[in-house]
Amino acid sequence: MPSRVRISDVASAAGVSIATVSASLNEVESARISADTRARVREVADRLGYVPNRLAQGLRAQRSSTIGFIGDRVATTPYAVGMVRGALEAARAADRVILLMNAEGDPELESRELATLLQHQVDGVLYATMYHRSVEVPSGLGATPVVLVDAESADPTVSSVVPDEISGATTAVGELLDHGHRRIGFINNTEPILAATGRLEGYTRTLERAGIGLDPTLIIAAPSIGPEGGYRAARQLLELPERPTGLFCFRDLMAMGVYQAASEAGLRIPQDLSVVGFDNMEFAAGLDPGLTTVALPHYEMGTWGVRELLGLIDSPSRKAKQVKLCGQLIRRRSVAPPPT
Amino acid sequence: MPSRVRISDVASAAGVSIATVSASLNEVESARISADTRARVREVADRLGYVPNRLAQGLRAQRSSTIGFIGDRVATTPYAVGMVRGALEAARAADRVILLMNAEGDPELESRELATLLQHQVDGVLYATMYHRSVEVPSGLGATPVVLVDAESADPTVSSVVPDEISGATTAVGELLDHGHRRIGFINNTEPILAATGRLEGYTRTLERAGIGLDPTLIIAAPSIGPEGGYRAARQLLELPERPTGLFCFRDLMAMGVYQAASEAGLRIPQDLSVVGFDNMEFAAGLDPGLTTVALPHYEMGTWGVRELLGLIDSPSRKAKQVKLCGQLIRRRSVAPPPT
DNA sequence: GTGAAAGCGCTAACAG
DNA sequence: CTGTTAGCGCTTTCAC
Numbered sequence: 183m184p185s186r187v188r189i190s191d192v193a194s195a196a197g198v199s200i201a202t203v204s205a206s207l208n209e210v211e212s213a214r215i216s217a218d219t220r221a222r223v224r225e226v227a228d229r230l231g232y233v234p235n236r237l238a239q240g241l242r243a244q245r246s247s248t249i250g251f252i253g254d255r256v257a258t259t260p261y262a263v264g265m266v267r268g269a270l271e272a273a274r275a276a277d278r279v280i281l282l283m284n285a286e287g288d289p290e291l292e293s294r295e296l297a298t299l300l301q302h303q304v305d306g307v308l309y310a311t312m313y314h315r316s317v318e319v320p321s322g323l324g325a326t327p328v329v330l331v332d333a334e335s336a337d338p339t340v341s342s343v344v345p346d347e348i349s350g351a352t353t354a355v356g357e358l359l360d361h362g363h364r365r366i367g368f369i370n371n372t373e374p375i376l377a378a379t380g381r382l383e384g385y386t387r388t389l390e391r392a393g394i395g396l397d398p399t400l401i402i403a404a405p406s407i408g409p410e411g412g413y414r415a416a417r418q419l420l421e422l423p424e425r426p427t428g429l430f431c432f433r434d435l436m437a438m439g440v441y442q443a444a445s446e447a448g449l450r451i452p453q454d455l456s457v458v459g460f461d462n463m464e465f466a467a468g469l470d471p472g473l474t475t476v477a478l479p480h481y482e483m484g485t486w487g488v489r490e491l492l493g494l495i496d497s498p499s500r501k502a503k504q505v506k507l508c509g510q511l512i513r514r515r516s517v518a519p520p521p522t
Numbered sequence: 523m524p525s526r527v528r529i530s531d532v533a534s535a536a537g538v539s540i541a542t543v544s545a546s547l548n549e550v551e552s553a554r555i556s557a558d559t560r561a562r563v564r565e566v567a568d569r570l571g572y573v574p575n576r577l578a579q580g581l582r583a584q585r586s587s588t589i590g591f592i593g594d595r596v597a598t599t600p601y602a603v604g605m606v607r608g609a610l611e612a613a614r615a616a617d618r619v620i621l622l623m624n625a626e627g628d629p630e631l632e633s634r635e636l637a638t639l640l641q642h643q644v645d646g647v648l649y650a651t652m653y654h655r656s657v658e659v660p661s662g663l664g665a666t667p668v669v670l671v672d673a674e675s676a677d678p679t680v681s682s683v684v685p686d687e688i689s690g691a692t693t694a695v696g697e698l699l700d701h702g703h704r705r706i707g708f709i710n711n712t713e714p715i716l717a718a719t720g721r722l723e724g725y726t727r728t729l730e731r732a733g734i735g736l737d738p739t740l741i742i743a744a745p746s747i748g749p750e751g752g753y754r755a756a757r758q759l760l761e762l763p764e765r766p767t768g769l770f771c772f773r774d775l776m777a778m779g780v781y782q783a784a785s786e787a788g789l790r791i792p793q794d795l796s797v798v799g800f801d802n803m804e805f806a807a808g809l810d811p812g813l814t815t816v817a818l819p820h821y822e823m824g825t826w827g828v829r830e831l832l833g834l835i836d837s838p839s840r841k842a843k844q845v846k847l848c849g850q851l852i853r854r855r856s857v858a859p860p861p862t
Numbered sequence: 863g864t865g866a867a868a869g870c871g872c873t874a875a876c877a878g
Numbered sequence: 879c880t881g882t883t884a885g886c887g888c889t890t891t892c893a894c
Contacts (some may be wrong), residue, residue, distance in 0.1 A: 238871035260600035282622045409808035436839035465805040578887035
């Protein structure tokens with residue numbers, strides 16, 4: 183923080199008091215400053231390259247214009263990038279700044295980082311998780327407002343925004359239905375996170391609504407860390423006596439494994455097998471054929487999160503909102519009508 | 523920034539002056555505080571949940587303990603994640619906090635964000651780019667120290683850290699040579715960025731050193747945004763009368779296209795064709811076979827960047843360093859000896 | 863050993 | 879219309 187020009191420098195250069203400088207620059211209505219003075223002050227401030235010291239402003243105003251963004255490992259994964267970007271954007275629009283922290287899933291570290299955020303007097307905290315899941319609201323925040331991003335809480339007094347998993351799955355399965363598929367498999371994740379249960383519910387509900395009886399053999403859970411899980415599940419599904427013609431995958435990464443299994447089984451995508459993924463990761467467009475997938479609303483969750491937080495900061499008594507945001511279907515070339 | 527407990531609260535609760543609280547908590551040597559008092563103050567502070575106000579400390583100390591991280595689009599791309607994480611980690615270790623900004627490649631926005639960073643009195647700024655390239659050092663920073671991350675400058679007075687492209691390419695090509703390949707193609711990027719020229723130089727140098735004459739028909743530049751460029755280049759290369767047995771790709775995404783072209787040409791990887799990528803993106807492990815690739819030192823650049831910055835902050839007269847960090851070969855299954 | 867006081871840069875209330 | 883003053887929470891001489 184090297185020496186920079188202070189308000190008093192501007193004041194003496196302009197031949198006025200610091201109060202006049204402050205009032206001129208901040209366009210304070212109540213203070214009657216002549217247009218002349220105002221203009222001169224502004225001119226001098228510009229010439230000197232004066233920028234107000236936000237630390238001092240914050241100390242005075244009891245508000246730092248700063249928002250903390252803390253993620254369990256969130257700063258870490260490509261997933262998170264959208265949320266951070268959304269938050270950054272919304273913060274900038276409101277002339278706020280983001281203090282980023284990454285707890286890497288370590289609760290002890292997390293509470294230390296939260297404390298650091300408080301020391302820096304953040305006006306509010308965005309608490310984000312890498313996967314959509316249920317969390318405890320971080321404690322020790324005192325009266326500082328929080329909003330949960332990509333996470334929800336049992337506590338109805340805390341605001342949160344999550345993806346609408348059910349509607350996401352409905353969109354994905356709907357795309358398959360629309361192309362005429364009737365036997366549709368679902369390769370789910372094994373971990374019992376909300377993303378998994380929600381997508382399963384969307385899948386079953388959508389099929390039921392379409393009048394298609396549920397066939398439990400068409401649902402397989404597998405580890406979703408890499409394509410292997412998807413690969414193995416797909417092999418199993420494709421060996422069924424009456425194999426599915428369309429597959430909905432929990433993640434794009436699993437769909438990647440499906441492509442592999444299909445190729446080994448001599449099945450072409452989409453002519454013989456249609457597949458839709460979830461996540462819209464960077465490589466999805468690069469698969470051959472391009473993977474139709476559901477994009478999660480990461481960016482939108484980020485922006486919603488800071489807007490909600492700003493609202494909470496302005497009126498702390500405002501009641502909490504829990505919101506679900508829909509994902510968007512990205513159509514590429516991996517879905518076609520089923521073979522006849 | 524809701525009301526929190528101040529030093530004066532601790533002072534009155536402990537029955538001492540605020541000066542004593544400050545000295546006790548900060549373990550000031552020169553101030554002779556009895557062990558008793560010190561302990562009592564600490565106990566009271568803990569009980570009250572006192573944390574110092576960093577805004578006030580910063581104002582007083584003329585140092586905010588804050589570092590700005592600004593990227594041209596950096597917060598945006600999976601690439602960047604490693605740098606941000608590295609920076610976060612190093613900052614935390616030094617009890618500093620990171621203010622993140624994203625300029626999205628807009629110079630006008632960038633200078634506004636830089637100004638905002640200055641208003642918030644950051645002690646220094648990390649300026650990061652998405653691709654390794656040469657940049658102008660951002661102006662208007664005054665005396666605030668900067669370090670460039672994944673970018674370099676013609677100006678020798680500014681510190682920077684970039685990947686060692688030449689050694690990265692050497693590593694990649696070396697892996698192919700080690701397996702006995704002699705005809706090695708290079709699918710490069712078309713844009714004239716440092717990453718492209720450096721990798722090309724590494725490629726040619728390594729072949730020359732191995733006593734292999736350079737064959738210009740084996741070098742093809744193509745757009746690297748998606749796999750298509752890699753696909754087309756690979757088709758061309760694989761149709762050569764004497765086709766290469768190993769391919770080095772500018773990016774993993776291009777390698778993805780190579781896989782496709784190879785499969786269409788009836789060539790198996792790695793038995794008929796070996797390929798090595800660059801980037802180690804998440805999907806690289808998921809390709810079939812897993813892609814051998816060079817991981818860029820993003821994380822390390824992030825940590826190096828803040829350490830260098832902290833050094834500069836402590837001793838502004840210290841002379842700048844330009845550093846190149848080596849990437850790491852990630853061996854998977856896409857490289858084998860050439861067919862005989 | 864500990865406290866009083868000044869001052870970091872700023873804004874707002876009040877005087878003039 | 880503009881200047882003086884107090885005070886945001888903290889650290890640091892300097893007295894006692």
